[in-house]
Amino acid sequence: MPYKIYNEEExxxxxCGTTIRGxxxxxxxxxxxxxxxxxxxxxxxxxxRAKIVATLTGNYHILExxxxxxxxxxGLDELFELGFDPAYVTEHRRGKFRHDEYACxxxxxxxxxxxxxxxxxxxxxxx
Ligand SMILES: [Zn+2]
Numbered sequence: 301m302p303y304k305i306y307n308e309e310e311x312x313x314x315x316c317g318t319t320i321r322g323x324x325x326x327x328x329x330x331x332x333x334x335x336x337x338x339x340x341x342x343x344x345x346x347x348x349r350a351k352i353v354a355t356l357t358g359n360y361h362i363l364e365x366x367x368x369x370x371x372x373x374x375g376l377d378e379l380f381e382l383g384f385d386p387a388y389v390t391e392h393r394r395g396k397f398r399h400d401e402y403a404c405x406x407x408x409x410x411x412x413x414x415x416x417x418x419x420x421x422x423x424x425x426x427x
Pocket of ligand 1 (some may be wrong): 313315318320328329330333
């Protein structure tokens with residue numbers, strides 16, 4: 301029967317690589333492999349999210365320290381040494397004039413290729 305032949309193709313378990321027989325769309329050899337695979341996907345997503353939050357938190361502490369020192373700007377080289385990563389921002393606005401504006405939560409700043417300036421806290425009221 302063509303139907304049966306179609307349904308009995310071999311596949312490979314996405315988790316352990318074992319050859320599996322059965323339905324063509326079967327992806328796992330067992331329920332435990334299926335669970336392990338999906339737990340791994342969730343773990344990876346969780347770790348990526350935690351890394352982004354940690355980087356933003358690090359940037360925020362660096363910007364906050366500048367403000368506490370009464371500074372409104374700093375060279376990017378100096379900031380890189382402190383661990384600042386300008387790729388991580390929570391908001392971005394195209395510059396009305398020359399420079400784009402970035403935010404790390406409630407702290408905003410302008411950025412050039414070599415420095416940030418006009419660092420300030422803007423507290424917006426949540427809608
Ligand atoms: Zn498996």
